[in-house]
Amino acid sequence: MYGTGLLKGLGITLKHTFEREITQQYPEQMPVLPARFRGNLQLDFQDCIACEMCTKVCPNGVLSLESVRDDKTNKKKLMSYSIDFQYCMYCNFCVENCPKHCLHFDHNFELAAYDRENIKKVYQRPQELVTDLPEEIVAAEEKNQKRISVMIGALQKDAPKILGKLLEDEEKGKVLAAALASDQDKLEKIAVMMVEDIEKAKKVAGALANKAAKDHPKEGNVVA
Ligand code: SF4
Ligand code: SF4
Missing domain, CATH: 3.30.70.3270 (Alpha-Beta Plaits)
Incomplete structure (x- = not known):
């Protein structure tokens, strides 16, 4: 019969109208998770x-x-x-x-x-x-921390120059420095890598510079 489908649909809608709501307004309303839920x-x-x-x-x-x-x-x-x-x-x-x-x-x-x-x-x-470690390791760790602090200071003072040297490309150094100007956390991570693993620092800085150049092509940035 014509209209049966419509009536069926309305019936289902009506039935659900009076049921308990199960949709949650995430993220305003956070879900209640089972005790054994695996997150982070x-x-x-x-x-x-x-x-x-x-x-x-x-x-x-x-x-x-x-x-x-x-x-x-x-x-x-x-x-x-x-x-x-x-x-x-x-x-x-x-x-x-x-x-x-x-x-x-x-x-x-x-x-x-x-x-x-x-x-x-x-x-x-x-x-x-750190003080819980053997003496020679404490000394090495302190030296490492000092070198990291110096590197962070140098990057904060003249990031384009230092990053340009790291990437062996002045332009890329400027692009990356501009991108990291508002991201102190990333700048510090690069400083740590420059002290502890220079090859990794080059790789990460290169990838970030390319990404920054892609994100801001209008500024004349060139992706290698
Ligand atoms: S870290 Fe490894 S072992 Fe642990 S849950 Fe993840 S995949 Fe499994
Ligand atoms: S290394 Fe540490 S975290 Fe991993 S199994 Fe041993 S005690 Fe646990």
């Missing part, structure tokens, strides 16, 4: 014994760490811990196999990032735990 992976740095069990069981190579051995106690001390979260498949192997229970997933599901390097989380040994 977190590390309790002070509890980690650098046993590397987590890095061995991770099927996707998400986790990596750096440690030093204290010759007096013959125990390893964690220096830094990286989680390259873009490759994580939430299998929970790392959490289940950690003997010190220092890995856990929190409920944060808003993990999207514009840049790949912002997805990777790197934990550095906190300053209050």
Whole structure:
């Protein structure tokens, strides 16, 4: 009969009108997540014994760490811990196999990032735990921190020149300096890389410069 479909549709609409609402007004209204929901992976740095069990069981190579051995106690001390979260498949192997229970997933599901390097989380040994290390390592760490502070200062003073030298291209250096002028956090990350791994710094700075040139083509920037 003509109009049966319409009546059926109206019937369904009417039925749902009086049901309990299930649509949530995200992001104003945050969802209530199950207790075992896996969001962002977190590390309790002070509890980690650098046993590397987590890095061995991770099927996707998400986790990596750096440690030093204290010759007096013959125990390893964690220096830094990286989680390259873009490759994580939430299998929970790392959490289940950690003997010190220092890995856990929190409920944060808003993990999207514009840049790949912002997805990777790197934990550095906190300053209050540095004194816990063997003397020679404390001295080396202090020296490293000083070099990083000097590099940050130099970049803040004359970023176009220093970045131009790093990229072996003055123009690219200027483009990148302009792009980083309002991003102190990224500038500091580049300073750390320039001290600790110059090849990586070149690679990251080059990629950022190309991206900045693409994003602002009107300013006469050229993408290599
Ligand atoms: S949850 Fe799985 S894939 Fe993700 S870091 Fe842990 S072991 Fe690796
Ligand atoms: S398994 Fe746990 S204690 Fe061992 S290195 Fe990984 S996070 Fe640290």
